[in-house]
Amino acid sequence: MNSELTVIICTFNRGHLLTETIPTIFQQNISNDRYDVLIVNNNSTDNTTEILNGFIKQYDNLSVINEPKQGLGYAKNTGMNAATTEWIVYLDDDAKVPTDFVKKALTNITNDNFQCFGGV
DSSP: OOOOEEEEEEESSOHHHHHHHHHHHTSOSSOGGGEEEEEEEOSOOSSHHHHHHHHHTTOTTEEEEEOOSOSHHHHHHHHHHHOOSSEEEEEOTTOOOOTTHHHHHHHHHHHSOOSOOOOO
C-alpha cells in the first residue's frame, strides 16, 4: 500500500526532545505503511543528526532531509516539497501524539471534503 500521509517534523537543536517525540509517531494503531515521517533537520549543531541516524535504522517509513537555510519557513517548505503524499501534517519537534493521531487524520481526509485541516 502506498502511504497516504506524511508527518513532517522540522527541528533545530532539539535532539533531546526528538527522543521522546519520534517513538510516539511509530506507536500508532494503524500500519506504518499507511504514513511516512519526514524530519527536516534545520542545520542543527547539537546531537540531532546522531539521534536521527539511530531512528532511521529502526523505521522504514522515516526519512531525514537537511535544510541548511535557517528558519522554520525554509524548513517547512523543504518538507512540503520533499513529501510524496497528497496530504501532510506538520508536527512540532516537542509534541507527543496519541496512538490514534494518524488514524484520526486519515479519517478526516477520507470522510470529509477538506482542502486543509488543523487543530488540537
